[in-house]
Amino acid sequence: MRYLKVTAQDRNRTGKADTVHFQFYEDELLTRETMVTATDSGRQPLVKLARTYLKLGWLNVGDGSERYLQIFAQNPVSDGTPEAVRLHFHDGSLPPPGSTIAYKASALDRDIDGRFELILSSDVDNDGRADRTDRSRVKSLALEFLKLNWH
Template identity: 65%
Template sequence: MHFLKVIAQDRSGKGSADTVGFQFFEDEQLQREATDTDRQRLKSFGKTYLKCAWYNAGEGEERHLRIFSENPSADGSPETVRLHFHEGPTIAYKAAARDLDNDGVFELILSSDVDNDGRANRTDRSRVKALAKAFLKLDGR
C-alpha cells in the first residue's frame, strides 16, 4: 500500500504550524521526499491540512497524517480515501471520503473534529473532502 505522510511543524514557536513536509511511502518504506514539482501540486493540499491544526511543536514528527486510497473492486478507480491522523504509532482519529457508486464523486464523508476546533461539523467534512480530492489528483487518479 502506498500513502502520503504529511508532517506539519511549529518551528517558530508561535503556536501554529509554519512548515509542512510531505513523504511518499510504499509498505512502510520511505520512497522519497516531496520534490519542488510535488510541492507545487501539493500547495492547496498543504493549506487545507494546516487548517486541521494537527502539528508538532518544534521539529517533531509524532503528529502526522497518513492518507491513502483503497480500490477493493480493483477497477482502477478508488472507492475510498482514508485519512489517519497519527500521534506517534497510534492513530488518534480517522476520517474517510467514500465514492459509493464509483462515479468519481464522494457521496459519503466520515469525519470527526478534524480541524480541532471542538465541533464535528460541515467544515470538517468539507476539509476531508478537499484533502481526499487533492490526494487523488496527486496520486494520478
C-alpha cells in the same frame, strides 16, 4: 499499498505550523520526500494539500514528528478507481508509546462515479465541533491527494 505521510511543524514556536513535510511511501518503502512552507503559493496539488492540512491544526511544536496524517486510497475491486480515501491522524505521544491513531476520517465514492457521496469524520479541525466544515476539509484533502503525482 501507496500512502502519504504528512507532518506539519511549528519550528518558530508561534502556535501555527510553518512547514509541511510530505513523505511518499510504496509498500512501506519511502520513495520520495518534499516540503512546503506556509508562505509557498501556487495552485500545485502539494501546495493546495498543505494549505488545507494547515487548517486542521494537527501540528508538532519545533522539529517534532509525533503528530502526522497518513492518507491512502482503497480500491477493493481493483478497477483503478478509488472507492475510498482514508485519513488516519496519528499521535505518537499517546499511550502506549509509538504511532497511535488518534482518530480517522474517510471520503467514500460508493457508486464509483468520481465523486465522494459520503464523508465520515469527527472534529478534524479541532475546533470543538464535528460539522460541515470538517467534512469539507476531509473532502478537500481526499481530492487533492488523488491529484498527486507519485513519481
